[in-house]
Amino acid sequence: MAPRNPRVTKAFGAMKDLGITEDKVKPILKSLLKAYDKNWAPIEEENYRVLIEAIFENEEAEASKNKQMDNTNNMNKMDIAEREQALEVEDLHHDEAGRPLKRLRLKYADQASNSVGTSLVKPKDEPVELPEFQPQEVCSVSSIRGNGDESLQSSSHSLDKSKGKQPVSPNSFTVQERTSNSQSLSLDKSRTDIPKEMDPVIVPHQMCSRNKGKETLSPRFASGEGRLELKKSSPAVSSQRNDCEPKEEPFTGDISECLPLAVIHPESSNAEDSTMPKNSSGRQNGAEPLALEPLARKRTNDDFSAFSRETKTNSDVTSITDESTSQLQVAASALGEVNISVSCNMSSLGPDFRTPSLDDLVKMVEDRCLRTYKILDKNFSVMKIMKDMCECFVELGSESCHESEKTVQVKPRIDLLSKFPSQDPLVGGPMHFDYRRVSDNAQSDNVGDLPKVLPLPSPDDTPGAEKDANGEVNVDNGQNELSEATCKSLVVVRQLEVTPDQIQSLHDVFDISKGQERVKITLDRGNIACLPSFHYIPQNAVFQNAYINFSLARIGDDNCCSSCFGDCLSSATPCVCAIETGTKFAYTSEGLVKEEFLDECISMNRDPKKHCQYLCKECPLERSKNGDDVVEPCKGHLVRKFIKECWWKCGCSKSCGNRVVQRGITHQLQVFMTEGKGWGLRTLEDLPKGAFVCEYVGEILTNAELFDRVSRSPKGEVHSYPVLLDADWGCERVLKDEEALCLDATFYGNVARFINHRCFDSNMVEIPVEIETPDHHYYHLAFFTTREVRAMEELTWDYGIDFDDVEHPVKAFRCHCGSRFCRNIRRPSSK
Numbered sequence: 110m111a112p113r114n115p116r117v118t119k120a121f122g123a124m125k126d127l128g129i130t131e132d133k134v135k136p137i138l139k140s141l142l143k144a145y146d147k148n149w150a151p152i153e154e155e156n157y158r159v160l161i162e163a164i165f166e167n168e169e170a171e172a173s174k175n176k177q178m179d180n181t182n183n184m185n186k187m188d189i190a191e192r193e194q195a196l197e198v199e200d201l202h203h204d205e206a207g208r209p210l211k212r213l214r215l216k217y218a219d220q221a222s223n224s225v226g227t228s229l230v231k232p233k234d235e236p237v238e239l240p241e242f243q244p245q246e247v248c249s250v251s252s253i254r255g256n257g258d259e260s261l262q263s264s265s266h267s268l269d270k271s272k273g274k275q276p277v278s279p280n281s282f283t284v285q286e287r288t289s290n291s292q293s294l295s296l297d298k299s300r301t302d303i304p305k306e307m308d309p310v311i312v313p314h315q316m317c318s319r320n321k322g323k324e325t326l327s328p329r330f331a332s333g334e335g336r337l338e339l340k341k342s343s344p345a346v347s348s349q350r351n352d353c354e355p356k357e358e359p360f361t362g363d364i365s366e367c368l369p370l371a372v373i374h375p376e377s378s379n380a381e382d383s384t385m386p387k388n389s390s391g392r393q394n395g396a397e398p399l400a401l402e403p404l405a406r407k408r409t410n411d412d413f414s415a416f417s418r419e420t421k422t423n424s425d426v427t428s429i430t431d432e433s434t435s436q437l438q439v440a441a442s443a444l445g446e447v448n449i450s451v452s453c454n455m456s457s458l459g460p461d462f463r464t465p466s467l468d469d470l471v472k473m474v475e476d477r478c479l480r481t482y483k484i485l486d487k488n489f490s491v492m493k494i495m496k497d498m499c500e501c502f503v504e505l506g507s508e509s510c511h512e513s514e515k516t517v518q519v520k521p522r523i524d525l526l527s528k529f530p531s532q533d534p535l536v537g538g539p540m541h542f543d544y545r546r547v548s549d550n551a552q553s554d555n556v557g558d559l560p561k562v563l564p565l566p567s568p569d570d571t572p573g574a575e576k577d578a579n580g581e582v583n584v585d586n587g588q589n590e591l592s593e594a595t596c597k598s599l600v601v602v603r604q605l606e607v608t609p610d611q612i613q614s615l616h617d618v619f620d621i622s623k624g625q626e627r628v629k630i631t632l633d634r635g636n637i638a639c640l641p642s643f644h645y646i647p648q649n650a651v652f653q654n655a656y657i658n659f660s661l662a663r664i665g666d667d668n669c670c671s672s673c674f675g676d677c678l679s680s681a682t683p684c685v686c687a688i689e690t691g692t693k694f695a696y697t698s699e700g701l702v703k704e705e706f707l708d709e710c711i712s713m714n715r716d717p718k719k720h721c722q723y724l725c726k727e728c729p730l731e732r733s734k735n736g737d738d739v740v741e742p743c744k745g746h747l748v749r750k751f752i753k754e755c756w757w758k759c760g761c762s763k764s765c766g767n768r769v770v771q772r773g774i775t776h777q778l779q780v781f782m783t784e785g786k787g788w789g790l791r792t793l794e795d796l797p798k799g800a801f802v803c804e805y806v807g808e809i810l811t812n813a814e815l816f817d818r819v820s821r822s823p824k825g826e827v828h829s830y831p832v833l834l835d836a837d838w839g840c841e842r843v844l845k846d847e848e849a850l851c852l853d854a855t856f857y858g859n860v861a862r863f864i865n866h867r868c869f870d871s872n873m874v875e876i877p878v879e880i881e882t883p884d885h886h887y888y889h890l891a892f893f894t895t896r897e898v899r900a901m902e903e904l905t906w907d908y909g910i911d912f913d914d915v916e917h918p919v920k921a922f923r924c925h926c927g928s929r930f931c932r933n934i935r936r937p938s939s940k
């Protein structure tokens with residue numbers, strides 16, 4: 110076992126003198142060291158005052174939690190008299206038999222109430238009586254916020270602002286609320302109805318006063334978890350003026366402090382803060398000069414979707430004191446330093462823990478990712494993911510200034526090893542990835558505008574610039590301490606000409622469905638910036654005029670199996686929902702389309718001429734081509750075989766085997782770049798014949814809307830191939846414009862928008878599926894495999910495109926399907 114760090118020993122000794130055991134001290138000390146970036150000085154100051162306070166707060170938070178639980182349990186059982194009696198006994202017990210920590214704490218707290226933890230925020234309207242040792246300043250209360258426009262409630266305004274260094278008292282703590290609620294919250298400790306996920310995070314305010322005039326790093330103690338995290342009081346994060354922020358004192362530019370100037374907390378960066386004045390460029394005005402652009406910009410759901418997914422959901426954050434074990438923070442300084450920090454709960458680390466080597470760590474993570482996430486690319490790299498994160502952060506943050514900046518130097522760096530010497534058994538800590546942002550702009554004196562940027566000659570000219578094996582330029586001009594990294598460095602030099610479309614795409618690498626499908630839909634790693642911009646929707650949505658009637662009243666008894674229960678497929682006689690498919694269900698119990706039915710569908714699609722075609726009296730397609738003047742005769746629409754699935758009004762269960770398409774995508778799919786056809790879709794797993802892959806989802810347009818849209822679209826705008834829902838068009842009556850429907854996935858769509866066409870022998874066939882409507886006017890278009898499809902095979906369907914129809918508003922492409930039956934190849938070149 111390595112010798113223990115003497116400072117650790119000393120700290121344990123000092124705590125032992127106070128009757129605090131090592132096992133209580135250890136997690137707190139570890140967290141503090143992490144919070145202070147291994148700077149012992151503030152911890153050792155004033156005979157470990159910070160440490161003692163943090164231990165007290167942990168104790169109290171735990172006791173408070175237990176007490177609340179006990180009270181809730183007891184209250185349910187006792188009548189009022191018993192409650193009063195019990196409270197008296199409890200008070201007595203607390204007074205007489207308080208634990209050493211509690212007694213110590215009371216020495217400071219002449220106002221301490223009976224209820225544990227009353228040191229927390231007082232209600233706004235109650236004046237706070239301060240003990241004489243009330244601290245000079247109080248950190249603002251900040252909050253992990255949801256996407257709403259929640260405002261923050263701070264108690265700080267009601268507290269004394271008198272100067273002078275004071276010992277920390279129970280009343281000197283404020284509470285950070287983490288909430289996903291859209292309501293403002295003022296946490297009153299007397300309340301027992303505080304939801305668990307709003308467990309307070311306690312901030313020893315002295316950290317603020319100590320750092321007055323500089324950016325403040327407040328260690329936040331997540332009660333009950335023995336965890337601290339660094340938190341900067343920034344207006345971009347806390348929407349109320351921070352009382353401990355430097356109001357008069359400008360930023361010193363003291364890089365040695367190396368404090369984050371802005372922090373994006375998971376799901377917290379709804380930076381458009383109505384309480385903060387803005388200058389004409391939309392940035393925050395006022396005395397806080399250091400908030401970075403990325404935080405001053407309005408955050409959209411899409412913008413941060415990748416971060417959100419990779420970080421935490423609101424509920425994750427709010428349940429921090431329970432199951433949550435990790436948190437991601439991104440911090441940026443005005444000097445262009447960005448620090449991505451992952452905090453993990455290390456409470457289970459034993460005393461023998463040794464910091465592993467960086468190479469071992471990276472290797473292990475990569476192995477795990479390859480196994481766990483079915484990543485098939487053996488070149489997958491953790492460093493690449495971290496680099497991507499840095500790039501995304503830069504690109505997001507640089508949106509407003511990208512015109513004036515030519516290059517960005519991204520330099521993620523893992524300094525885990527150099528920062529955490531292995532001989533200190535207590536110190537684990539976050540991985541830091543640092544990068545510098547550099548432009549050819551002159552250095553700005555106005556720190557309130559943009560982060561300062563350093564002039565950068567072309568990377569190749571930069572003194573100390575070296576090209577690594579990948580041709581990436583690694584710059585070290587010796588001007589900053591961070592560039593003296595002894596660890597691995599990655600440098601990427603890239604143009605900042607990134608459009609918002611590309612930014613959105615960058616966010617979708619890990620799941621282009623943004624969590625809206627049951628499975629993740631990944632994007633192949635290559636060329637991620639080129640993915641077309643579109644909104645992922647998992648279900649069709651009406652664009653504007655389409656007439657679709659979903660009402661339950663339309664589903665009569667003869668359209669649903671209300672007397673069924675359980676699984677319709679297992680009943681002896683098929684129910685009414687099977688009538689559509691000839692009183693036989695279309696699906697097998699494995700959820701596959703039955704072979705016989707499937708083969709018929711394939712055959713009809715492959716040779717429509719051979720099969721029956723409807724002819725409309727007045728074809729909506731021709732009508733939209735030619736207007737109302739001369740409507741050409743209908744060229745025919747394929748007669749289609751429908752599947753009818755059970756639905757809400759049916760009596761069967763949700764897991765009934767006659768519900769396949771409505772359950773959504775279940776197989777692992779990936780969008781990838783094909784040769785000659787743009788993006789395509791492939792399966793990452795073997796699929797049997799008849800398997801449901803996905804449905805074609807898009808905007809439901811009227812046929813007229815589609816043609817109007819296509820004709821107005823700028824030249825060169827690529828439309829994903831729209832589909833007509835024309836199965837019903839051949840019915841007796843003439844369809845009105847709003848009744849002739851189609852689907853367009855160009856702007857809103859699902860993964861099907863990436864499926865390419867293959868003439869004749871495609872491995873998927875589209876089958877119309879009736880779910881929530883009793884007729885064929887509106888339906889779902891679902892793709893099923895026509896044969897076994899091996900993992901990594903591209904998925905294709907035959908668009909039914911007539912390459913000779915030059916009048917079709919959606920222009921045909923030059924087909925590169927590669928099929929030996931390709932209809933486009935046979936087309937005479939003159940056409």
Ligand SMILES: C[S@@+](CC[C@H](N)C(=O)[O-])C[C@H]1O[C@@H](n2cnc3c(N)ncnc32)[C@H](O)[C@@H]1O
Nearest residue numbers: 786787788829830862863865866922924925926
């Ligand atoms: C539904 S999208 C498919 C996804 C598309 N490849 C992309 O990159 O977004 C249809 C478009 O893909 C292209 N495409 C599809 N199948 C093709 C094929 N067999 N040969 C050439 N281009 C094809 C055409 O540009 C077509 O308009």
